[in-house]
Amino acid sequence: MNPRIPFLSRRRIVPFLTGILITCVVTSGVWTMSLGSARVNASGTAYIRINQLGYATTATKRGYLMVSGSEAGATFSVKNTGGAIVASGTIGASLGSWSSSYPDVYGLDFDTVTSAGTYTIAVSGAIPATSPGFQIDTAANLYAIALSNALSFYQTERDGPNYIPSALRTAPRHLNDASAMTYLTPSMNNNGRFSGDLSPLGIRIDASGGWWDAGDYLKFVETTSYTVAMLQLGVRDFPTQLGAGSASANFTAEAKFGLTFLQHMWDDATQTLYYQVGIGNGNSNTISDHDIWRLPQADDTFGGANSLYRYIRNRPVFRAATPGSLISPNLAGRLAADFALGFQLYKTSDPTFANTCLLYAEHIFGLANTSPSGNLLTTAPFSFYPETEWRDDLELGATELYFALTNGGLPGGLPQTGPAFYLQSAAHWAHAYITGPIHAADSLNLYDVSGSAHYELYRAIAQAGNPTGLEASQADLLGDLKKQLDKAVTQSGADPFGFTWAAVDTTTYGTGQVVMEGEYDHLTGTTAYASYGVRRLANILGANSWGISLIVGDGAVFPHCMQHQVANLA
Numbered sequence: 001m002n003p004r005i006p007f008l009s010r011r012r013i014v015p016f017l018t019g020i021l022i023t024c025v026v027t028s029g030v031w032t033m034s035l036g037s038a039r040v041n042a043s044g045t046a047y048i049r050i051n052q053l054g055y056a057t058t059a060t061k062r063g064y065l066m067v068s069g070s071e072a073g074a075t076f077s078v079k080n081t082g083g084a085i086v087a088s089g090t091i092g093a094s095l096g097s098w099s100s101s102y103p104d105v106y107g108l109d110f111d112t113v114t115s116a117g118t119y120t121i122a123v124s125g126a127i128p129a130t131s132p133g134f135q136i137d138t139a140a141n142l143y144a145i146a147l148s149n150a151l152s153f154y155q156t157e158r159d160g161p162n163y164i165p166s167a168l169r170t171a172p173r174h175l176n177d178a179s180a181m182t183y184l185t186p187s188m189n190n191n192g193r194f195s196g197d198l199s200p201l202g203i204r205i206d207a208s209g210g211w212w213d214a215g216d217y218l219k220f221v222e223t224t225s226y227t228v229a230m231l232q233l234g235v236r237d238f239p240t241q242l243g244a245g246s247a248s249a250n251f252t253a254e255a256k257f258g259l260t261f262l263q264h265m266w267d268d269a270t271q272t273l274y275y276q277v278g279i280g281n282g283n284s285n286t287i288s289d290h291d292i293w294r295l296p297q298a299d300d301t302f303g304g305a306n307s308l309y310r311y312i313r314n315r316p317v318f319r320a321a322t323p324g325s326l327i328s329p330n331l332a333g334r335l336a337a338d339f340a341l342g343f344q345l346y347k348t349s350d351p352t353f354a355n356t357c358l359l360y361a362e363h364i365f366g367l368a369n370t371s372p373s374g375n376l377l378t379t380a381p382f383s384f385y386p387e388t389e390w391r392d393d394l395e396l397g398a399t400e401l402y403f404a405l406t407n408g409g410l411p412g413g414l415p416q417t418g419p420a421f422y423l424q425s426a427a428h429w430a431h432a433y434i435t436g437p438i439h440a441a442d443s444l445n446l447y448d449v450s451g452s453a454h455y456e457l458y459r460a461i462a463q464a465g466n467p468t469g470l471e472a473s474q475a476d477l478l479g480d481l482k483k484q485l486d487k488a489v490t491q492s493g494a495d496p497f498g499f500t501w502a503a504v505d506t507t508t509y510g511t512g513q514v515v516m517e518g519e520y521d522h523l524t525g526t527t528a529y530a531s532y533g534v535r536r537l538a539n540i541l542g543a544n545s546w547g548i549s550l551i552v553g554d555g556a557v558f559p560h561c562m563q564h565q566v567a568n569l570a
Contacts, residue, residue, distance in 0.1 A: 044068035046129035048108070048121050049497075052542035052555030054135030054142045057116060060531040061136075063108040064497060064543055065091065066098055067127050071106060074125020078110045080117055081133075087113050091125070096496035098545050105496035105545075116141075132547075132556060140241070147241060147249035149553045154254050156566065157211035159219060159296070162257065168570045173296035174217070176314050180207040182274060183316045188381040192281035192288075198316055207277045207317045210261030215563045216289050217296050219277040221265050222378040222385050224258055225334040226446045229396065231255040232341040233452065252345070259342045259357070262335060266360055271367065273320040273327055273335075276380055279311055286311050295569050318380055325367075328377035332368035333393025333429075334449070336361045340400035344407060355411035358404055362415045365397050385446065391433040392450035398426035399456045406463065420464070426457050427470035434476060440484045444512030445505070451516040454481050458523055481520045485529055488513050492532075499539050507550045510540050 046067040055061040065071065071091055078087040087110045094104040108121055113136060121131040135142060155164035161172045182201045186194040210219045211227070232255045234242040242251045265274045282288035287308045294302065303309030320327060327335075342357035378385045405419040416422065433439060433450055444451030454477040461467075461474050492498045499510065517533035535543070542549045542557065549555025552562070561567040 044127045046071070046123065046127040047547060048123065048129050048131035049543045049545070049547050050121070050131050050134045051538035052132070052134065052549045052557065053146060054137060055538075056139040056142060056534075057114045057136055059139075059534045061110050061113065062535055062538070062543070063110070063121050063131060064095075065106040065108055065123055065129060066102045066545060067104050067106070067129070068102055069127055070094075070104060071123070071125045071127060074123055076108050076121055076123045078113055079120050079122060081119075086115075086119070091123070094496075095498075098496055102545070144248060146551070146554045147246070151249050151251060151254060153553075154211060154251075154258075157214075158257065159210050159212050159217070159261075160208035162209065168566050170570075171297040174208070174299055174315065176300050177277060178206050178208040179204050180277065180315060180317045182319050185318045185380050190381055190383040192279065192290075192381045192384070193283055195283060197285060198311075201319060205267065205274060205317060206264050207274070207315075208261075209264065210258060210277075212296065215565070216280065217278060217299065217565075218280060218289055218379075219261070220379050220385065221262065221273070221275040221331060221335070222387065223446060224262060225331065225338055226449070228255060228258040228262060228338045229334055229341065229449070230452070231258065232338070232345055233456075236341065236345055256342075256346065256350075256353075259338060262338055263356065263360065266335070266364065267323075268360055268363060270323040271363065272323040273331065273364070274317050275320045275331065275377060276318045278315040279380070280384065282311065288312075293565060293569070295566060320377055326369035327364060327367045329368045329370060329372055329390040330376045330378070330387055330393045332364050333390065333395070333397035336365035336368075336397030337393075337400040339364070340397065340404040343404045344400070347407060347409060351409075358411060359413060361397070361401055361404065365394075365401060366415055368394060368397075370394070387447045389433070389436075389438055389442065389448050389450075391429050391436055392448055392453050395426050395429040395433060395457060396449050396453035398422045398429060399453060399460050402426060402460050402464075403456075420467075423460055423464055423467075424470060426453075426460065427472040430454065430457055430472035430477060430480075434472065434480045440480065440487060443484055443488060443509050444515050445508045451481065451484070451512060451519065454478075455516075455519040455523065478520070478523060481516060481523075485513065485516055485520060485532075489529075489532060492536075497539055497544055498532075498535050499544075507540050510536050 044067065046065060048063055048065055050063040065076070074091045076089060076091060077085045079085055089109070091106045091108070095107055096105060097103045098105050110121070113119065116137045118133050118135055120133050123129045156166065156168050158164060159174050160177060161175060163169050163172050182203045182205060184199040184201065186198055188194045207219070210224055212219055213223060231251050235251050235255050236243070239245045242249060244250055244252055279288045280290045282291065288311060292312070299312050302312045320331070339357040339361035343354045343361070346357070347354035372390065375382045376387055376390055378387050399422070401422040402419045405417060405422065410417055430453065442448035457472070458474050458477045461470065466474070491500050494500060499506070514533045514537050517529035521527055521529055540550050542555050547557060549558040552558050552560065
């Protein structure tokens with residue numbers, strides 16, 4: 001999304017949660033918001049909020065009554081489409097105040113309803129209310145359309161010649177990226193503006209493909225590397241939902257599409273990384289991406305020969321550092337993970353591609369700058385995506401290299417062929433993260449991948465036979481996951497709906513926490529965080545004060561387009 005609009009998230013979130021992929025999907029239209037079903041009478045106003053995608057049959061189930069006055073002693077009932085009551089209960093104590101207009105929020109629990117079907121909740125009390133209809137079904141049935149929507153989003157965001165025709169996409173775009181000039185990164189202010197002109201390096205590369213960013217047409221290794229890692233983990237671990245076993249949401253080709261772009265951004269012959277395509281904000285001498293509103297296929301010839309639009313027609317590619325230099329550890333770790341996962345996924349279907357991935361993974365990991373100073377290299381400017389943690393990235397990269405080297409059939413010329421080398425490295429960086437300066441300050445998202453890194457490393461240690469001498473043990477990894485989750489649970493206690501909204505990127509962090517909750521419970525064989533995870537996901541999908549799903553395209557009421565240019569213009 002456009003970095004110039006600070007109140008909307010710029011981050012693309014693609015977490016996998018026990019086979020469920022959640023992301024934003026573009027649809028044409030304008031921003032709309034509906035408050036859903038309400039009962040307004042002389043006594044006051046009441047709303048019932050529910051998960052608009054529905055509730056899995058075996059999961060915990062909670063709706064919320066948000067009301068303008070006390071509902072002490074009121075009762076609620078769950079009814080099927082025939083009007084029969086299948087569950088009922090008395091409303092308990094208020095969970096707290098949402099606002100001065102709605103001083104009370106009550107939880108409505110109906111875990112006992114497990115039969116598939118469509119239901120409503122009715123409250124009988126001083127201020128009666130009825131919910132919108134909602135589904136109870138298997139998770140696979142509930143999330144099938146959402147998964148398909150997620151794939152559609154990535155296909156819509158495809159850059160270059162290999163686009164997917166649709167109502168939103170009728171032509172390829174940015175074909176000039178196939179022979180793009182590389183440049184030094186200029187000195188920029190926090191908004192991305194720079195003085196003078198760019199300094200070309202005299203080297204052209206193929207920077208085609210990849211997905212453009214959420215609300216502009218820029219392409220970043222920082223964001224793409226996170227997305228590709230999450231997509232590949234989903235395809236590998238949940239093949240029936242996200243891989244070849246899915247008829248409507250097979251992300252195998254899409255993950256490879258993103259990985260191919262990352263290959264373009266690494267010159268293995270000269271050991272040079274390029275990290276960004278395009279500029280967000282220009283100056284008086286040039287028009288930049290954020291200065292004009294257009295469909296992407298217009299860019300290759302935009303403005304004719306007018307020099308003001310030269311960086312629209314021929315987008316600059318920024319070099320990370322001089323050839324052979326150390327690489328910012330956040331990018332080095334995640335790129336190593338991406339390429340190591342690529343070897344795991346594509347070694348059978350495309351061995352040449354996979355072998356190249358593994359060679360790149362080892363080379364990049366070996367160039368990681370493990371003593372960085374100042375800002376990490378993310379985007380130009382840094383303020384667009386200001387990541388500060390990097391040890392988790394190296395943990396993830398080393399762990400996926402361990403798994404890759406245990407697959408067999410390795411190509412020649414690898415710097416390392418023994419998986420134990422990377423297992424020890426992964427444990428070292430896990431320990432460095434756990435004892436680091438900003439440990440447990442975040443949850444799984446673009447800026448912190450420790451949730452996935454710890455989960456993967458725990459599994460790697462088990463596969464290796466739990467060897468002695470590692471700097472981080474399985475108990476250490478579980479303890480750190482628990483510490484992060486417990487912090488989130490504690491923070492949620494201040495909100496009657498169970499989650500703090502006075503923070504940036506609620507959806508991003510929320511879905512990341514859902515992933516971590518599922519990971520922890522899976523590793524421990526418990527349901528310690530199961531109900532919390534279900535409620536967190538429901539909160540994102542409509543069980544919140546506004547009654548709106550925060551995933552575009554999913555649920556009954558959701559925002560339309562926001563600032564997405566293609567969705568608006570097409």
